[in-house]
Amino acid sequence: MREPGQDRLGIALTGLSAVVLFVALGMAFLYAPREATMGDVQRIFYFHVASAWVGFFAFFVTFLAGVGYLARGERQWDILALSSVEIGLTFIAMTVVTGSLWARPVWGTYWTWEPRLTISAVQLLIYIAYGMLRAAIDGPRRKARFAAVYGIVAFVTVPLSWFAIRWWRTIHPDILTGGGGMAITSRMVHTLLVSLAAFTLLYASLLRQRVRLERATDALARLRARIETT
Amino acid sequence: MGFLRKVWAIVAKDVAAELHTREMVSAMLVFSVLSLLVFSFALDLRGAMARAVAPGVLWATVAFAGTLGLSRSFAREQQTGCIDGLLLAPVDRSVIFFGKSLGNLLFMAVVDVVLLPLFSAIFDVPLLRPGVLVVTALGTVGYAAVGTLLAAIAVNTRAREVMLPILLLPLAVPALIAAVQATGYLVEGGTLAEVGGWVRLLVAYDLIIVAVSMLTFGYVVEE
Numbered sequence: 001m002r003e004p005g006q007d008r009l010g011i012a013l014t015g016l017s018a019v020v021l022f023v024a025l026g027m028a029f030l031y032a033p034r035e036a037t038m039g040d041v042q043r044i045f046y047f048h049v050a051s052a053w054v055g056f057f058a059f060f061v062t063f064l065a066g067v068g069y070l071a072r073g074e075r076q077w078d079i080l081a082l083s084s085v086e087i088g089l090t091f092i093a094m095t096v097v098t099g100s101l102w103a104r105p106v107w108g109t110y111w112t113w114e115p116r117l118t119i120s121a122v123q124l125l126i127y128i129a130y131g132m133l134r135a136a137i138d139g140p141r142r143k144a145r146f147a148a149v150y151g152i153v154a155f156v157t158v159p160l161s162w163f164a165i166r167w168w169r170t171i172h173p174d175i176l177t178g179g180g181g182m183a184i185t186s187r188m189v190h191t192l193l194v195s196l197a198a199f200t201l202l203y204a205s206l207l208r209q210r211v212r213l214e215r216a217t218d219a220l221a222r223l224r225a226r227i228e229t230t
Numbered sequence: 231m232g233f234l235r236k237v238w239a240i241v242a243k244d245v246a247a248e249l250h251t252r253e254m255v256s257a258m259l260v261f262s263v264l265s266l267l268v269f270s271f272a273l274d275l276r277g278a279m280a281r282a283v284a285p286g287v288l289w290a291t292v293a294f295a296g297t298l299g300l301s302r303s304f305a306r307e308q309q310t311g312c313i314d315g316l317l318l319a320p321v322d323r324s325v326i327f328f329g330k331s332l333g334n335l336l337f338m339a340v341v342d343v344v345l346l347p348l349f350s351a352i353f354d355v356p357l358l359r360p361g362v363l364v365v366t367a368l369g370t371v372g373y374a375a376v377g378t379l380l381a382a383i384a385v386n387t388r389a390r391e392v393m394l395p396i397l398l399l400p401l402a403v404p405a406l407i408a409a410v411q412a413t414g415y416l417v418e419g420g421t422l423a424e425v426g427g428w429v430r431l432l433v434a435y436d437l438i439i440v441a442v443s444m445l446t447f448g449y450v451v452e453e
């Protein structure tokens with residue numbers, strides 16, 4: 001087994017995501033133009049969209065890892081699913097919070113049942129339930145199996161929820177959401193793309209650290225078991 | 231034995247057990263009536279108000295009564311050791327899934343059949359329309375299918391009955407939204423063709439959920 005602390009790729013990933021995050025932060029404040037109608041508040045958009053992207057992508061990874069676990073039955077797939085859910089939850093929570101912060105000055109309220117905000121809240125609840133499910137099951141193999149099944153079924157309902165919420169809100173038009181449109185300039189697109197890259201890198205480095213942590217926990221449990229038996 | 235006959239054998243077993251004990255359907259029925267009572271106190275369900283919130287009240291009641299029955303469905307199997315017998319039987323896991331789902335669907339349908347006329351009579355809302363029946367049937371099918379899969383998971387957790395609604399309700403969001411919206415339009419005099427989008431969404435939900443649940447159910451019950 002390798003010693004901890006030799007994870008060159010992990011360190012490189014973390015460093016790279018830190019650099020790109022600072023670039024994205026600088027671009028959001030200095031490079032991107034001030035939005036005409038919303039003003040500086042609009043700048044939260046770059047991080048809001050990026051965290052939403054990472055959240056949904058993380059749950060997609062959990063879905064794939066669930067399929068992998070059911071097909072192969074190897075612990076590494078379960079570690080991947082679990083790690084990705086935890087990171088996804090963090091980012092979806094950030095999406096909901098940044099969305100609310102933005103909605104207050106622009107729509108005049110912290111919370112509105114706007115489709116994208118609603119689907120993020122539904123996602124948050126689904127994967128909180130995923131975490132509670134894991135916590136309530138004894139036995140690592142059964143835990144992994146049930147979590148994989150729930151991760152698969154949950155992800156399959158996401159597009160259906162999205163259509164349902166969207167139709168629901170467009171059939172009953174909401175005055176509050178009417179004024180949400182904004183003119184996108186190419187500088188805004190550049191900033192958004194860099195933010196997306198920064199958050200994706202951050203996701204990759206967090207995922208790598210979380211997977212390593214879980215492997216270390218497993219290794220510790222094995223060592224403890226060996227000491228107790230001798 | 232053919233696939234359908236095997237499925238039917240499991241359904242018949244559940245129906246026979248239910249006829250003996252009457253614990254699931256009677257609990258769901260009493261709960262539904264209590265739920266209507268609570269909603270009528272909470273929302274003052276009269277006249278235009280009743281008509282406006284009827285679809286929501288109806289589906290909230292169906293959903294909560296459903297979780298009540300679904301959580302019993304596997305708890306009973308486990309208490310009696312019947313689940314081991316089912317797993318030992320020389321049938322495919324999907325047979326067990328369809329058998330249990332159909333049984334649960336049947337019990338939920340009994341609740342629907344009692345609830346709709348009762349609701350119409352008490353709150354004077356025209357729910358006994360062919361369109362509403364179609365939407366109710368479609369909504370109940372998907373709910374019973376995903377509920378059966380998740381009940382099989384929840385029964386093996388430490389929290390058991392507490393776990394099922396937490397797992398089930400967020401996954402039922404698309405079905406609940408579609409069913410409430412479609413029922414709302416139909417109560418206001420709309421036709422089934424006018425709510426075609428919602429009906430198609432319900433059908434898609436049912437098909438996808440049944441397929442995914444059938445494929446994954448085997449992993450839930452395997453030991």
